[in-house]
Amino acid sequence: MTHGNGTRGIFGSAIKRREDPKLITGRAKYTDDLQLPGMAYAAILRSPFAHARIRHIDTSQALALEGVLAVFTAQDVEEAGIPGVVPVGWLLPTLKTPAHPILAKDRVRYVGDAVAVVVAEDRYTAHDALEAIQVDYEPLAAVADVRQAVEPGAPAVHEEAPDNVAFTWEIGDREGTDTAFQQAAHVAKLDIVNNRLIPNAMEPRAALADFDPATGELTLYMTTQNPHIHRLLMSLASIGLPEHKIRVVAPEVGGGFGSKIHHYVDEAIVSFASMKLGRPVKWTATRTETYQTDAHGRDHVTTAEMAIDGEGKILGVRVNTYAAMGAYLSTFAPAVPTYLYGTLLSGEYDIPHIYCHVTGVFTHTTPVDAYRGAGRPEATLVIERLVDECAHLAGMDPVELRRRNFVPPDKFPYQTQVALVYDSGNYEAALEKALEKVDYQQFRREQEEARRQGRYLGIGFSTYIEACGLAPSALVGQLGAQAGQWESAVVRVHPTGKVTVYSGSSGHGQGHETTFAQIVAAELGVPYEDVEIVEGDTEAIPHGWGTYGSRSAAVGGSAIATAARRVVDKAKKIAAHLLEAAEEDIVFEDGKFYVKGSPDQAKTLAEVSLQAYLAHNLPKGLEPALEATAFYDPANFVFPFGTHVAIVEVDPETGQVELKRYVAVDDVGNVINPLIVDGQIHGGIAQGVGQALYEGAVYDESGNLVTGTMLDYAVPKAHFLPAFETDRTVTPCPHNPLGVKGVGEAGTIASTAAVVNAVVDALRPFGVTHLNPPVTAEKVWKAIHGA
Amino acid sequence: MIPPKFDYHRPTSVQEAVQLLQSSPEAKVLAGGHSLIPLMKLRLAAPAAVIDIGRIPDLRGIQALDSGELRIGACTTHHEIATSQAVQRAAPLLAEAAAQIGDRQVRYRGTIGGNLAHADPASDLPAVVVALNATLQAEGPQGSRSIPAAEFFVDLMTTTLQPGEILTQIRVPALGQGTGSCYLKFEHPASGYALCGAAAIVSLNPDGSCAQARLCFNGVSARPVDAAAVAQALVGSDLSDGAIDAAVEDHLRVPDPVGDIHASASYRQELAKALGKRALKAARDRARG
C-alpha cells in the first residue's frame, strides 16, 4: 500500500513508543519545568461566586506584600487598550456571542471566573497575595442546571441572552419524521442525561509568557493541542500583537482530551502581564483551578424517541436536546452538540427519517466544550439506548434488531439523513467477531442460570460509528468553523539522508513521534531511527491546525505521506539523471533507486540527497535540496466503527456494578502501530466507563462545584476495570493516502453506551428500562428496590 | 495547592514535642501528613507551625506483650500494621483494615495515630479500634492518660484529645481462641475511603453457638457506630445465616446517619445492613476455622 515500497513492515509494526523513556524517567520538559532568567510567577484570583456583581476591588494590601510585582484587573486591561477577550471559533446562525473578557469586568458568571492576577517573585508569595486582595461582591441568583436555566424567570447569565438560550439548531426532516412515527409498531421514548464531565488531563494547564520589549515579540510556551490556533486567537482577539510577533510553543504536553484545544483567558492574562512587566511570567493551574476552569464535557439533557415497525426496522428518530454551554462560549463549544452530535444520530443504521433539535444554554458554570469524543459519545448513548429499548418493546434480541438495521456493506457510500456521507463500512463483520469473542449464546444461558440463583448479570452492546478527521475545510467553513481543517507537513531529507519532519499536528501523549516516523520510514525506505518528528512550535512549522477530533493520523499523517511522496518524486528525477536513465525507468524500492532490471547499480536515498544538496550535477531546471511541503485537505471525514460489548454483574444488596468483561472490536482502517492503537482504545474505554459508572460534575443550587476535587469526583482507577479484550476488522479509508481512520476517541464514543446498556440488561428482571449515567451504586440500588 | 507559610519543628522525643506544642498553641502535630498536608495545600488548615513527630523513635513500632496485648506506637504506618505477623496473630481485624487503606503510597506514609486523631468518619480504623476494645494512650502537659476507644471519638473530626495532647500508643487486647473477625468496606469510588466499613468479631462457644460478637461501622455516621444491639441479639444463637440476617435486620440502628452527594443517609444504612451481614458471616466462618 505504501507508495515508496520502503522499509518493509515498519508501517503496521507494534514497535514501542520512542517517547516513553523520556516520559517515564521524568526527563520530558513540560511547560512548568521551564525556567527563564528573570521569570516571575502569576496566580489568578477566581470568583468564589457563581454569579455576582463586582462592586469594588482593592489590591493595595496585596501590592504591599514583599515580593509582589503587580496586580492587574479588568481596569488595567481596558487602560492598555488591547482587545482583551477570548473569542468563540465556531459560529451558528442563531448564536448569541456575548463577550468573554480575559478578566471579569463588573460581573462574574461562574465559580472560577478570573477576577485579578497577581505577579510575584515566587509562587508562594503570589498565592499569599491572592488572599490579600479585597473584592466587594454583590452575590446574585445563579442557575447551574441546564433545564432550569431555560425556565421563565431564571437568572440570566448574559444580557444578550435574557432567556439563556445561546442558540437553537436543527437538522433533519421534522415533518417526515413526525409522519414516520405515525406508522410505528413501537415507539421507544427515553429521557437521557449525558452527564457533565471534568477532563482530568494529568498535567494541569500552564503558560509561560516571555515578552521581549526590545523586539516587541512574545514567546508563549503553553499546554496546547494546537499552537497555531492559539497564536491566531491571541493575536486577533486577546492581546492584539500582530501574528508574526507571537510565537507559541507546546513543550511536552501531558494529556488534553480536548481541554487544551481551547483558548482560555489564562494564557492571555500571563501574556498581558509579561507585556506590562517586561519579564517572563509563568502560571500553572492548581488541580482546583483545573477542576474549576478546564472546559468541561457533555452536560446534555435529551428527550429521545425511536420508532420501529413490526419487523424491527427503524422508521425514525426524534431527538430534542438541551446542551449546556456554561457561562461563556468556549472556543469550539457551539460545534460540539450540533455538528458533532446531530450528524451522528444515524449511528450504524439505515434510518429513513431523523430530526434533531438542540438548544444551547448558558448556565452559571464552567464553560463546556469538546472533551474526548465531543458530541459523538453523547449521540452514541442516545442511539444505542434507544435501539436497546426498541428491542425490549418488540420482544427482540438487541443484537438481532441491530443486524436488521445496519447499513449493509453494498450500500456505501451511504448518505445519512443528517448530512454525513459514510464512505465505507462493514458493520456486521465487527459485530460477528465481537459476538464470537463473548460467546453470546453461552452468555445468555449463564445469565438465565445466574438469575435463578439471585445473581444479576447483564450484557450491553454498542455498535457505534464515529466521524472524525473533520473535513474538508470548505464544508466545515459552511458549517460555521472559523478554522480550516487541513494539515501541513514538511519532510526534509538532510544531506546525509537523515530526515526531519515538521508536522502541524500537535501531539500530547498520543505517540506521534513514533507513528509519524513509521509512516515516513515506510514511505522513504529509510531506517525508522533516521526520522525525527518536530511538532508544536509556530516558528518551526508552517501553519497547522493541531491535534483533536482523532485527526492526527488521518489528516496530519496523510499530509506527511503526501510530502514524503513528493520527496520521492524529486529524488527519482535526480536518481534518473545520475543513473543516466529516463525517469519512468527508475524503480524505487527499500530506499534505493535503480534502473529497471539493474538493482545492483542502485543509488540510496542518502546518495541522492547529498547530490541534491551539493547541486553540482542536477537535472536542468531542478531546484537544489531535498524536501517537500504538503498542505493536505481531506475529501471527507473518516468513519471508524465497531462493536463494543460490556458484561456486568450487579450486586442487588449494595447496587454495586462490577464490570466483568469488556470486548472491543474496532475498525480504524489501516493500522500504523497496533500497540498504540490498543493503547488509545484502552484509554478511551476507561474514560467512557468513567462516564457510565463514576464521573459526574455536580453543582449545588448556588452554582458551587461540589465535586471540586479528586476526593469527590471519581475518575476510574485501574482496579475498577477488567483486562480489555480488543480485536479489529480492517476497512481502509477509501479517500486518504494511507487508508487510515482515527482511533483517539473511538473507545470513549463506544463504551459509555455499552456499559449503561449492560447495567439495564442486568436489571431487566426488576422492570428497569433506563438509568442515566453515572450509574452509581446508589442509583442502581434505588432502581432495584423501587426507592 | 500552595500552603501559606508555616514554621517547622522536628522534635526527637515525646517530651520535646509536648513542650513545643505547649509553647505554640497555633501549631499542629504532623505524622504521616496524608490528611494534614492536603488540608494545608487547600488552605483549609493554616497552622502557624508544624511539629513533625514522625521521627520520634518511641512512637514507632509494634510490641506484643506476653498477655497477647499489642502496643502500637502512634506513628506506626498502615503498611507496618498490615504486614505485621504480631498484628495478624493477635488482632487480624486491624491488619485486614489497614491493608484496605488507600493505596500503597498512602499505606507507607499514613499512620495509625494520625488516622485516629484526625477522626475522619470515613476512615477505616476508627470502628476497628472500637470493635477491638483498644485503649489509646495520650501524653500532654499534665502527663499521660488512657482513653478507651469507645470514648475517643466525639464527632466529625473531633476527639477527646485535649489541646496540647499527643496520641502516643494504641493498646489492643488479643482476640481469644475460637474467635474470627472480618473488615469489609464499600469504597467511595473517588476517594477510596469508606462509604461504609463494617468491622465484625465473633467468638464461639465450644458447642458452636455465639459466645460474643461485635459489629461496628465506619462511614455511616459522624463517629464510629457500635451496633451493640445486633451483637446482643446474636449471643447464644447458632450463627446461622438466618440468625445473622435477622439480627441485623431487626436490630441495626444507625444513629444520626450521614448523607451527602456521594450517598444518601438511607442508602448508607442499607449498605451497613448488607456489609454487616457479610462481615459477620465471614467472621463466623473464620472462627469456625
Ligand SMILES: Cc1cc2nc3c(=O)[nH]c(=O)nc-3n(C[C@H](O)[C@H](O)[C@H](O)COP(=O)(O)OP(=O)(O)OC[C@H]3O[C@@H](n4cnc5c(N)ncnc54)[C@H](O)[C@@H]3O)c2cc1C
Ligand atoms: C490519597 C489518600 C487516600 C487515603 N485513603 C484512605 C482510606 O482508604 N482509608 C483511611 O482510613 N484513610 C485513608 N487516607 C488517610 C491516611 O491513611 C492517614 O491515615 C491519614 O492521612 C492520617 O494519618 P497521617 O499519619 O497521615 O496524619 P497527619 O496527616 O500527619 O495528621 C492528621 C491529623 O491528625 C493529627 N495527628 C497526627 N498524629 C497525631 C498524634 N500522634 N497525636 C495527636 N494528633 C495527631 C494532626 O495534627 C492532624 O490534625 C488516605 C489518604 C490519602 C492522601
